[in-house]
Amino acid sequence: MPELPEVEVLVRHLDPLVKRKTVRAVEVRREKVLRPTTPDQLRAALTGATFQGVRRRAKFLLFDLRRTGTKETFPLIAHLGMTGRIFLQAKQAALPKHAAVVLDVGRANLIFEDTRYFGRFTLDTGSLQGLGPEPLTDPFDTEAFFTALKRSGQPVKVKLLDQTLIAGVGNIYASEALFRAGISPKRSSDKLKSVEVVALVKSIREVLAEAIRFGSTIPLDYSGTGKRDGLFYYGKPEDAPDFYEERLLVYDRAGLPCTKCRTQIKRFVQAARSTYHCPVCQKR
DNA sequence: CACCATGTTCCTTG
DNA sequence: CCAAGGAACATGGT
Numbered sequence: 001m002p003e004l005p006e007v008e009v010l011v012r013h014l015d016p017l018v019k020r021k022t023v024r025a026v027e028v029r030r031e032k033v034l035r036p037t038t039p040d041q042l043r044a045a046l047t048g049a050t051f052q053g054v055r056r057r058a059k060f061l062l063f064d065l066r067r068t069g070t071k072e073t074f075p076l077i078a079h080l081g082m083t084g085r086i087f088l089q090a091k092q093a094a095l096p097k098h099a100a101v102v103l104d105v106g107r108a109n110l111i112f113e114d115t116r117y118f119g120r121f122t123l124d125t126g127s128l129q130g131l132g133p134e135p136l137t138d139p140f141d142t143e144a145f146f147t148a149l150k151r152s153g154q155p156v157k158v159k160l161l162d163q164t165l166i167a168g169v170g171n172i173y174a175s176e177a178l179f180r181a182g183i184s185p186k187r188s189s190d191k192l193k194s195v196e197v198v199a200l201v202k203s204i205r206e207v208l209a210e211a212i213r214f215g216s217t218i219p220l221d222y223s224g225t226g227k228r229d230g231l232f233y234y235g236k237p238e239d240a241p242d243f244y245e246e247r248l249l250v251y252d253r254a255g256l257p258c259t260k261c262r263t264q265i266k267r268f269v270q271a272a273r274s275t276y277h278c279p280v281c282q283k284r
Numbered sequence: 285c286a287c288c289a290t291g292t293t294c295c296t297t298g
Numbered sequence: 299c300c301a302a303g304g305a306a307c308a309t310g311g312t
Contacts, residue, residue, distance in 0.1 A: 002290055082291055116308045170290055
């Protein structure tokens, strides 16, 4: 589920829901997602603290909390990994199988669930260090991005996943942005011309902004199971209308006709990740 | 059984 | 020191 747009939609959804709620109790069911924070540290920090709001940085969610009687806020950092979800759930409902952390916030539980446990739910801000610029925050420094791309001979698709160069782009939107810009994912990043990088940045911004706009139209209390809140599906739950697929022009469309020229979309592997492209529309 | 999956980090190699 | 490649993490879907 999570690249920049999915996280942004979730953040906007959760912000008003958690604001002013106070953590009554903390249950850690999968210690490893806290790393390097310990369960004791998390409990000590969160119990009695009140949510001030939720922000996003790259693919991270930042929950700002404040302890009563103090003025400073501190962040709780969440990353969804590949399969993480965060949602409010009625207390009487059964916990999902892979609930990693459960915060009692009064009437409901705030649940961090993660099937594969690749995500994080931590007080450690270390992983925020070194993140590159936000592509949707003006002004994005295209010049600096161009200079950074000049320093590597790796394929441009691979560089788009480098969170120190540009923050929040993941495997889906990297392919989508390159298709939109008409640039082959195989191009050496140091061989891109300045005008191409300008076009690529524009495409990245458009693709991400459209995904946020689209995601915002999905009712977030919708779910395949009808029991959860705060979900923005990437995949299509059976019984869900298929809004998602139609937006993606190349990702996961291997063998299907290109929407522009009807040529078959190709899939290949770069840096151990799938890349999708149209060999005709993305000649160079 | 095989291969695939929205992500990051760590280790090795050059 | 850096860049690049690959494995690891862990579970589930097809």
